[in-house]
Amino acid sequence: MTTNSANTLTQHLNPNALKPLFQTQPMVHAAAIAYNWAIILGAAYLCTLYFHPLAYFLTVIVIGARMHALAILMHDATHYRFLKNRKWNDLITDYTTMYPLFTSLEKYRQNHLRHHKHLNTEHDPDWVSKLGVEEFRFPKTRREFLWIVFSYLILYRGVKDAIWFLKRFQLKDGKQQPKTFREKLPKLMFYVVLFSALTILGGWKYYALYWVVPYFSTFFMFQYIRSVAEHFGDLEYGHELTSTRTVKATAVERFFLAPHNVGYHLEHHLYPGVPFYHLPDLHDLLMEEAEYSGKAHITHGYWKGLMKELGA
Numbered sequence: 001m002t003t004n005s006a007n008t009l010t011q012h013l014n015p016n017a018l019k020p021l022f023q024t025q026p027m028v029h030a031a032a033i034a035y036n037w038a039i040i041l042g043a044a045y046l047c048t049l050y051f052h053p054l055a056y057f058l059t060v061i062v063i064g065a066r067m068h069a070l071a072i073l074m075h076d077a078t079h080y081r082f083l084k085n086r087k088w089n090d091l092i093t094d095y096t097t098m099y100p101l102f103t104s105l106e107k108y109r110q111n112h113l114r115h116h117k118h119l120n121t122e123h124d125p126d127w128v129s130k131l132g133v134e135e136f137r138f139p140k141t142r143r144e145f146l147w148i149v150f151s152y153l154i155l156y157r158g159v160k161d162a163i164w165f166l167k168r169f170q171l172k173d174g175k176q177q178p179k180t181f182r183e184k185l186p187k188l189m190f191y192v193v194l195f196s197a198l199t200i201l202g203g204w205k206y207y208a209l210y211w212v213v214p215y216f217s218t219f220f221m222f223q224y225i226r227s228v229a230e231h232f233g234d235l236e237y238g239h240e241l242t243s244t245r246t247v248k249a250t251a252v253e254r255f256f257l258a259p260h261n262v263g264y265h266l267e268h269h270l271y272p273g274v275p276f277y278h279l280p281d282l283h284d285l286l287m288e289e290a291e292y293s294g295k296a297h298i299t300h301g302y303w304k305g306l307m308k309e310l311g312a
Contacts, residue, residue: 064218
């Protein structure tokens with residue numbers, strides 16, 4: 001469905017303007033990975049030096065936001081938008097993002113490509129897994145939505161989501177897929193080195209405070225907000241241009257909620273081969289077409305626009 005819409009739009013777009021948007025820039029992607037890790041490590045270091053409960057709370061929010069940002073970069077790598085060499089594309093992404101987040105790119109890709117192929121249908125694993133789940137029933141009052149968000153801050157819902165996600169990603173076409181020792185070896189090596197280093201250097205306390213707590217709280221909180229923004233609320237699922245939402249975020253929202261242009265989600269579904277750094281240009285190009293500009297579901301802001309569309 002989305003592919004047909006993209007084909008129709010492509011017929012009217014300037015090919016000289018569209019084609020360059022598919023070009024990857026590995027150094028931009030790599031710099032973004034380094035940027036996120038620098039913020040995570042810097043925030044943890046500063047909080048350790050000047051520890052205060054409020055400073056720690058803000059640090060957990062910042063680290064969770066940058067964990068989420070790493071996951072967005074992983075999403076681009078899922079579509080092979082990082083490196084042309086697919087083996088290195090996956091290996092570097094696993095070691096810098098997915099293994100630290102306790103899963104692998106391969107497991108995520110199996111789920112995500114089916115989501116693209118069968119968007120918002122009974123064959124879309126993301127859509128089916130959320131049908132009937134209270135957190136994804138809309139409309140909600142602002143108070144109800146904010147209560148769900150708060151439940152992540154006390155780790156309750158984040159732990160539930162982590163178990164739910166990891167169980168889902170263990171399956172391929174609904175079945176458990178056993179792996180050979182050789183296939184498990186890269187991930188096993190990562191954890192052996194990590195846990196050995198934490199033990200030798202006495203870093204378990206810091207790992208718990210600055211990775212495990214943000215992972216089970218704000219990381220999954222931001223994941224939830226983004227998931228809702230992309231496919232739930234005041235949307236019309238009968239047309240590809242109105243069944244996915246693009247959110248034009250403010251500067252603050254881009255840091256915490258929509259890193260690396262992830263708010264341009266409708267554009268991504270129409271052209272998943274366009275890397276994150278070209279999505280704003282793709283949006284501008286599409287807005288020149290009457291079909292897109294007249295029908296596309298575009299929301300202005302997460303706090304103002306999205307909250308209004310989710311409300312009762």
